Amino acid sequence: MTAIPYSPDYAAPQTGRTTYLNATHTIRSWLLTKDHKRIGILYMISITIFFMIGAGGAALVRINLLTPAGILSEPAQYNKAFTIHGVMMVFFFLVPSIPATLGNFLLPLMIGARDVAFPKINLASWYLLIIGSSFALSAILFGGVDTGWTFYTPYSSTFSNTHVVLMIVGIFINGFSSILTGLNFVVTIHKMRAPGMTWFRLPLFVWAMYATSLIFILGTPVIAITLALVAVERLLRVGIFDPALGGDPILFQHMFWFYSHPAVYIMILPSFGVISEVITCFARKRIFGYVFVAFSSVAIAIIGFLVWAHHLFDAGISVYSGLIFSLLSFLVAVPTAVKVFSWTATLYKGSVSLETPMLYALGFIGLFTIGGLTGLMLATLGLDVHLHDTYFVIAHFHYVMVGGAIMAYLGGIHFWWPKMTGKMYPEFWGKIAAAITFLGFNLTFFPQFVLGYLGMPRRYHAYPPEFQVYNVLSTAGASVLAVGYVLPLIYLLWSLKYGAEAGPNPFRSMSLEWQTPSPPPTENFERTPICSQPPYAYDLQTPMGSPVPTAAAT
Amino acid sequence: MTEHIATEHAHSLVQHQFEDAYQQKEAATLGMWAFLATEVLFFGGLFVAYTIYRHQYPDPFRQGALNLKWYLGGINTAVLLLSSFTMAMAVHAAAIGSNAKIIRYLVLTIIVGGAFLGIKATEYYIEYREHLIPGLNFAHDPPSEEEVGPFVGAFEKVQGWFDRVVPPRQKEEKRSDTEEMFFLFYFIMTAIHATHMIVGIGIMLVLIWMAKHEMFSAQWHNPVENFGLYWHFVDIVWVFLFPTLYLLRQP
Amino acid sequence: MADEHDHVVPTQVYARVLAVLMLLLVVTVAAACLDLDHIFHAPYWNMTVAVLIAITKAVLIILFFMHVKYSSRIVWAFASAAFVWLGIMMTLSLSDYTTRNFPEGSPTMPAVQTGPEIIRPAPRPDAVVPGASAAPLPHTAPQRTPAAPPA
Numbered sequence: 001m002t003a004i005p006y007s008p009d010y011a012a013p014q015t016g017r018t019t020y021l022n023a024t025h026t027i028r029s030w031l032l033t034k035d036h037k038r039i040g041i042l043y044m045i046s047i048t049i050f051f052m053i054g055a056g057g058a059a060l061v062r063i064n065l066l067t068p069a070g071i072l073s074e075p076a077q078y079n080k081a082f083t084i085h086g087v088m089m090v091f092f093f094l095v096p097s098i099p100a101t102l103g104n105f106l107l108p109l110m111i112g113a114r115d116v117a118f119p120k121i122n123l124a125s126w127y128l129l130i131i132g133s134s135f136a137l138s139a140i141l142f143g144g145v146d147t148g149w150t151f152y153t154p155y156s157s158t159f160s161n162t163h164v165v166l167m168i169v170g171i172f173i174n175g176f177s178s179i180l181t182g183l184n185f186v187v188t189i190h191k192m193r194a195p196g197m198t199w200f201r202l203p204l205f206v207w208a209m210y211a212t213s214l215i216f217i218l219g220t221p222v223i224a225i226t227l228a229l230v231a232v233e234r235l236l237r238v239g240i241f242d243p244a245l246g247g248d249p250i251l252f253q254h255m256f257w258f259y260s261h262p263a264v265y266i267m268i269l270p271s272f273g274v275i276s277e278v279i280t281c282f283a284r285k286r287i288f289g290y291v292f293v294a295f296s297s298v299a300i301a302i303i304g305f306l307v308w309a310h311h312l313f314d315a316g317i318s319v320y321s322g323l324i325f326s327l328l329s330f331l332v333a334v335p336t337a338v339k340v341f342s343w344t345a346t347l348y349k350g351s352v353s354l355e356t357p358m359l360y361a362l363g364f365i366g367l368f369t370i371g372g373l374t375g376l377m378l379a380t381l382g383l384d385v386h387l388h389d390t391y392f393v394i395a396h397f398h399y400v401m402v403g404g405a406i407m408a409y410l411g412g413i414h415f416w417w418p419k420m421t422g423k424m425y426p427e428f429w430g431k432i433a434a435a436i437t438f439l440g441f442n443l444t445f446f447p448q449f450v451l452g453y454l455g456m457p458r459r460y461h462a463y464p465p466e467f468q469v470y471n472v473l474s475t476a477g478a479s480v481l482a483v484g485y486v487l488p489l490i491y492l493l494w495s496l497k498y499g500a501e502a503g504p505n506p507f508r509s510m511s512l513e514w515q516t517p518s519p520p521p522t523e524n525f526e527r528t529p530i531c532s533q534p535p536y537a538y539d540l541q542t543p544m545g546s547p548v549p550t551a552a553a554t
Numbered sequence: 555m556t557e558h559i560a561t562e563h564a565h566s567l568v569q570h571q572f573e574d575a576y577q578q579k580e581a582a583t584l585g586m587w588a589f590l591a592t593e594v595l596f597f598g599g600l601f602v603a604y605t606i607y608r609h610q611y612p613d614p615f616r617q618g619a620l621n622l623k624w625y626l627g628g629i630n631t632a633v634l635l636l637s638s639f640t641m642a643m644a645v646h647a648a649a650i651g652s653n654a655k656i657i658r659y660l661v662l663t664i665i666v667g668g669a670f671l672g673i674k675a676t677e678y679y680i681e682y683r684e685h686l687i688p689g690l691n692f693a694h695d696p697p698s699e700e701e702v703g704p705f706v707g708a709f710e711k712v713q714g715w716f717d718r719v720v721p722p723r724q725k726e727e728k729r730s731d732t733e734e735m736f737f738l739f740y741f742i743m744t745a746i747h748a749t750h751m752i753v754g755i756g757i758m759l760v761l762i763w764m765a766k767h768e769m770f771s772a773q774w775h776n777p778v779e780n781f782g783l784y785w786h787f788v789d790i791v792w793v794f795l796f797p798t799l800y801l802l803r804q805p
Numbered sequence: 806m807a808d809e810h811d812h813v814v815p816t817q818v819y820a821r822v823l824a825v826l827m828l829l830l831v832v833t834v835a836a837a838c839l840d841l842d843h844i845f846h847a848p849y850w851n852m853t854v855a856v857l858i859a860i861t862k863a864v865l866i867i868l869f870f871m872h873v874k875y876s877s878r879i880v881w882a883f884a885s886a887a888f889v890w891l892g893i894m895m896t897l898s899l900s901d902y903t904t905r906n907f908p909e910g911s912p913t914m915p916a917v918q919t920g921p922e923i924i925r926p927a928p929r930p931d932a933v934v935p936g937a938s939a940a941p942l943p944h945t946a947p948q949r950t951p952a953a954p955p956a
Binding site: 580587588590591594598599601602605609610624628631632638639641642643646649650779783786787789790793794797798801802 | 813814816819820826827834837838855858859862866867870871872876879880890894895898899903
């Protein structure tokens with residue numbers, strides 16, 4: 001088993017080369033594929049559709065909030081709009097986004113494997129996403145759900161007159177999609193690494209996938225059983241969470257947030273992995289504190305399970321419990337900060353070049369830091385009493401989810417676009433889109449911090465007139481942000497036909513997935529690579545998978 | 555000679571993403587344990603909810619438990635432990651490569667598991683006749699002896715013998731709303747457990763079919779082993795369900 | 806390569822474990838018949854003993870029937886992680902419910918209810934009762950009257 005020879009000038013002729021894209025051509029071969037790369041592409045297409053539906057819900061929300069009295073005719077419609085936005089974005093876009101698209105595509109490539117451990121289960125995961133989303137979409141088509149994505153009882157279990165059970169079935173099935181993906185990744189990372197690929201040579205993206213998969217496996221079943229109980233309560237008209245029969249609505253909140261808080265770490269941990277890859281490549285430098293960053297991913301996954309009741313500070317839990325959870329929520333900020341310090345130190349004295357993925361990554365660091373610090377403000381028990389259920393919370397989580405996770409997702413899509421498709425995206429338009437996204441995002445969500453601190457509650461279709469100026473700014477920003485999201489859709493699709501040919505490694509990354517042609521052949525590597533180099537060896541110029549270190553080059 | 559053929563057969567069963575059968579087996583076992591971890595959390599959510607309500611309403615929950623035929627639950631626990639034993643014997647038979655023995659022990663496991671489901675069904679019938687099913691016929695006044703009929707009455711009589719030997723503390727006559735909550739949890743937890751058992755029996759039928767076609771060998775028997783893990787897990791869930799739901803005679 | 810990791814557990818081990826499990830079942834039932842709380846003058850004894858015996862049974866099944874005793878460390882890690890996480894959920898959730906102390910003699914909800922009837926919070930004297938539109942829709946109202954016994 002010899003390694004792939006590394007040659008920066010290697011550019012295979014595009015005609016006649018069999019890649020995973022052109023190995024077979026029928027739709028049936030795509031729909032019954034066991035190739036993790038094709039499954040990643042299938043996921044990418046599906047979640048883009050779900051993103052657009054969720055964005056539609058957001059558009060309805062922001063348009064309604066242009067005037068204090070609300071533009072939509074009924075408050076109930078507003079409730080349905082933000083529920084659709086939340087459910088689609090959280091469960092059907094953000095949770096699968098990086099793990100199922102980039103993770104599926106890159107994980108075996110990064111560890112030198114031919115495929116994931118269970119390819120058929122991988123395909124089943126995608127089908128479960130499709131089936132689950134069909135239920136959710138039909139719930140939307142039949143009139144929507146107005147409970148909010150959090151399904152708080154007893155409204156969702158007893159009083160709501162909308163298609164709650166249909167939506168719950170969709171989310172339940174989607175949960176199993178997540179669980180199987182996480183299971184697959186954990187076993188793959190444990191058992192399928194190429195010879196020489198020790199744990200501390202793994203790319204940080206793989207560590208991030210591992211930590212995310214831990215959360216998938218341990219957290220998702222709890223929301224499955226919680227929502228199942230709500231469905232039972234609705235269908236059988238019994239009182240599990242109904243106070244009239246002795247039930248406790250706070251119990252629902254405990255069980256719901258036991259998953260949903262780690263879920264937000266599902267949404268952000270893969271982003272951290274993407275950022276580590278992008279920063280090292282475009283600063284041409286090893287990551288600062290590799291072991292710290294690697295362990296911090298796992299630490300965030302673990303500590304993230306201990307903090308859920310900070311969503312219940314105002315719900316009626318005991319003050320002592322609130323104190324414990326507040327302290328634990330402060331604790332989870334520590335490994336997160338370790339990462340931010342590490343990226344910053346990596347940039348210091350690096351040879352930074354500002355390609356599109358780097359722009360997204362730099363935007364991520366700034367916006368995520370703001371989001372994370374405001375999260376600390378919310379974790380403070382005393383402050384949260386004032387800020388809970390206001391726009392401050394909305395601004396906080398949009399800073400981390402949109403300014404953080406979605407920017408990392410877009411940065412990752414751009415970074416690995418040449419690997420996935422063999423084509424380069426147009427760099428000029430990429431930079432434009434990144435800048436528009438950054439500006440639009442801040443215009444949308446910074447005013448919401450002010451709104452929240454001034455006291456505007458969330459999930460209200462109408463508000464006092466003094467808040468209008470901030471709401472109008474926010475809606476204006478949303479339209480700019482929409483442009484920033486539509487642009488990549490257009491030029492990435494354009495690049496499929498007209499983009500420049502990409503060689504195997506246009507960004508000269510040292511990572512293993514770049515040491516194979518773009519797009520890769522179905523079996524990923526011609527011969528199983530042997531890994532003997534440290535990760536991110538930009539100073540040594542030795543890519544992962546190469547047996548002989550080449551002389552330090554430009 | 556047979557070993558050589560078995561090795562060949564085993565190697566052809568190594569899927570393309572794996573290097574050898576050992577890696578495949580380890581991966582399959584880890585995958586099964588990861589799935590069982592999700593099941594622990596799934597049932598665990600129900601246990602947490604039940605524990606919290608029991609903490610909040612200790613007396614009504616105890617009253618509810620006194621309505622359950624705990625000796626039937628005890629017999630069921632013994633039955634399920636026995637089925638775990640027969641399942642372990644089936645896995646042992648697979649490890650030594652005897653398809654005939656696999657079939658024998660899987661059939662035994664199905665029979666014993668079926669006995670568990672039969673006793674469970676009997677319990678459900680008793681609870682139905684005694685108006686204990688929330689959402690269906692839960693009644694605050696227990697039905698009289700004539701209403702429940704002689705079949706259920708016999709089980710009541712046996713329960714009465716045990717109660718005379720070891721009397722529980724303070725059994726009320728009228729049933730409260732919170733007792734309905736107890737029974738909700740009882741039915742949901744045991745029903746989900748029973749569903750897992752029914753699915754397990756279905757999978758065992760498939761495994762028997764595979765063993766009939768001599769598909770298992772000492773080199774490759776991952777499905778039997780991994781299903782064994784599942785079946786033992788279902789047993790563990792019941793081991794926790796029994797004292798939690800049935801044995802609340804004293805606070 | 807494959808054979809050195811295959812460990813066939815002798816069947817006597819299974820038989821002995823089954824015997825111990827049956828014995829523990831008898832102990833569980835016997836312990837439940839005694840009022841341990843009264844004997845030890847402390848609360849929660851019965852529950853603790855029952856759970857401890859159940860954990861012992863589960864550990865035996867995991868170690869021997871599920872072969873974890875003979876498996877690699879990763880399998881140990883996966884098996885224990887699941888129960889550790891369940892422990893986290895149980896412990897931290899209970900940390901809320903067991904620390905809800907209300908002032909003595911408060912008319913509001915007590916943390917633990919011992920009677921058969923549920924004590925509900927009294928409405929505040931200045932509470933504005935919502936209008937009819939806030940009442941639950943007829944088809945979703947929970948039944949409060951006992952169902953008539955079947956014929």
